[in-house]
Amino acid sequence: MDKDSQGLLDSSLMASGTASRSEDEESLAGQKRASSQALGTVPKRRSSSRFIKRKKFDDELVESSLAKSSTRVKGAGGVESGRCSGSEPSSSEKKKVSKAPSAPVPPSPAPTPGLTKRVKKSKQPLQVTKDLGRWKPADDLLLINAVLQTNDLTSVHLGVKFSCRFTLREVQERWYALLYDPVISKLACQAMRQLHPEAIAAIQSKALFSKAEEQLLSKTSQPTLETFQDLLHRHPDAFYLARTAKALQAHWQLMKQYYLLEDQTVQPLPKGDQVLNFSDAEDLIDDSKLKDMRDEVLEHELTVADRRQKREIRQLEQELHKWQVLVDSITGMSSPDFDNQTLAVLRGRMVRYLMRSREITLGRATKDNQIDVDLSLEGPAWKISRKQGVIKLKNNGDFFIANEGRRPIYIDGRPVLCGSKWRLSNNSVVEIASLRFVFLINQDLIALIRAEAAKITPQ
Numbered sequence: 312m313d314k315d316s317q318g319l320l321d322s323s324l325m326a327s328g329t330a331s332r333s334e335d336e337e338s339l340a341g342q343k344r345a346s347s348q349a350l351g352t353v354p355k356r357r358s359s360s361r362f363i364k365r366k367k368f369d370d371e372l373v374e375s376s377l378a379k380s381s382t383r384v385k386g387a388g389g390v391e392s393g394r395c396s397g398s399e400p401s402s403s404e405k406k407k408v409s410k411a412p413s414a415p416v417p418p419s420p421a422p423t424p425g426l427t428k429r430v431k432k433s434k435q436p437l438q439v440t441k442d443l444g445r446w447k448p449a450d451d452l453l454l455i456n457a458v459l460q461t462n463d464l465t466s467v468h469l470g471v472k473f474s475c476r477f478t479l480r481e482v483q484e485r486w487y488a489l490l491y492d493p494v495i496s497k498l499a500c501q502a503m504r505q506l507h508p509e510a511i512a513a514i515q516s517k518a519l520f521s522k523a524e525e526q527l528l529s530k531t532s533q534p535t536l537e538t539f540q541d542l543l544h545r546h547p548d549a550f551y552l553a554r555t556a557k558a559l560q561a562h563w564q565l566m567k568q569y570y571l572l573e574d575q576t577v578q579p580l581p582k583g584d585q586v587l588n589f590s591d592a593e594d595l596i597d598d599s600k601l602k603d604m605r606d607e608v609l610e611h612e613l614t615v616a617d618r619r620q621k622r623e624i625r626q627l628e629q630e631l632h633k634w635q636v637l638v639d640s641i642t643g644m645s646s647p648d649f650d651n652q653t654l655a656v657l658r659g660r661m662v663r664y665l666m667r668s669r670e671i672t673l674g675r676a677t678k679d680n681q682i683d684v685d686l687s688l689e690g691p692a693w694k695i696s697r698k699q700g701v702i703k704l705k706n707n708g709d710f711f712i713a714n715e716g717r718r719p720i721y722i723d724g725r726p727v728l729c730g731s732k733w734r735l736s737n738n739s740v741v742e743i744a745s746l747r748f749v750f751l752i753n754q755d756l757i758a759l760i761r762a763e764a765a766k767i768t769p770q
Contacts, residue, residue: 445475446485448502449514454486456518460551470519515553520562523549528563529572536560649753654704656751657741659689664748666702673743674699674716686746694718694744702735708761710735710752718744 450473457467464486468479477485488495527549531538539556566572649656657664664684676685680697696716703711713732714720720727721742727733737752
């Protein structure tokens with residue numbers, strides 16, 4: 312008994328790297344352990360003396376913190392079961408485990424492949440509509456119902472309104488794919504089964520009328536709603552399953568509008584000059600008769616008017632120099648007649664401004680701003696400031712213009728910026744925002760002012 316315990320103790324000490332202990336300590340530890348096992352008491356937990364300790368698992372941390380007196384299960388199977396188990400055993404269960412040999416806990420069963428296959432199969436119908444392309448389940452159901460009713464793909468293409476505009480070739484290819492392609496047929500059937508019953512009923516109500524149905528409807532004359540209901544009861548095999556009395560009545564009225572009933576006769580085309588519609592009249596028109604006949608009187612009058620206009624233009628071109636002289640006299644190149652109160656004149660193309668005081672303001676008049684010279688009367692003045700400038704007469708008879716606006720004022724082509732002033736002479740050209748004026752001075756009145764100023768100065 313002592314030799315076996317001694318061997319177990321030696322092997323455990325060699326595995327943990329604690330060979331530095333003395334033989335006496337090992338024998339004492341073995342005796343204590345053997346005695347504790349014989350008495351059935353729980354031995355104390357032994358800690359390792361290694362410098363580097365391995366990290367504890369979560370269950371070991373909880374176990375060491377809650378119950379330090381509890382022991383680990385002997386053997387490797389017990390350690391693995393303690394690590395793999397997700398639930399922590401109670402204190403009573405720990406005592407039972409310490410006394411009895413522990414059985415390894417079986418791992419959690421892995422999911423069988425059959426379950427995964429079932430999950431994948433259940434997800435397949437949800438992805439059916441992704442492989443259908445432009446053709447939707449409602450379009451497929453419309454196509455099938457219409458072909459079963461008419462047996463003609465051309466009539467289906469002309470009479471059925473799909474969700475997209477399909478060509479006749481696309482309709483034919485889709486019908487052949489539904490018939491002969493097993494993959495597309497299977498996908499389309501699965502998608503049509505997922506349609507709502509109300510959607511299916513709405514699609515079935517739009518089914519085309521077969522020739523047998525139209526033949527039965529054409530035989531009825533002046534029917535009522537009860538007549539169509541009775542017709543449905545007498546011929547259940549001929550009519551489509553979703554037909555109602557109101558649907559039959561609406562289609563009968565449409566057939567009557569296009570003269571498709573048996574008791575109706577199509578009116579023949581009228582003979583003679585009577586015309587039914589615009590297209591018939593257009594066919595009867597002869598293009599050769601549409602040409603206008605020549606009117607010699609009108610052509611003579613047009614040629615005379617053309618000669619008269621050309622003669623007037625030629626006369627104006629010859630009198631151009633005379634008009635140039637007249638314009639120069641109007642703009643002030645010749646000396647105008649001034650009265651005794653006018654000091655100067657600011658003459659434009661349309662308006663003439665008279666300066667009768669020693670100081671006048673130029674600008675654009677508004678409701679809140681009244682000025683002496685409103686330049687908007689001459690032309691477009693939206694670029695001109697409300698107070699563009701001031702013209703003053705000095706005591707020596709000189710005129711000066713001061714710019715108080717944002718845009719410059721050009722005097723004989725020279726710019727006068729904001730805050731500057733310039734002397735005006737006779738026949739000076741004043742340009743303000745593409746508006747040109749000529750500044751004319753009353754020389755006689757200015758000469759009198761200068762003479763009076765010279766008399767006052769010596770005194």
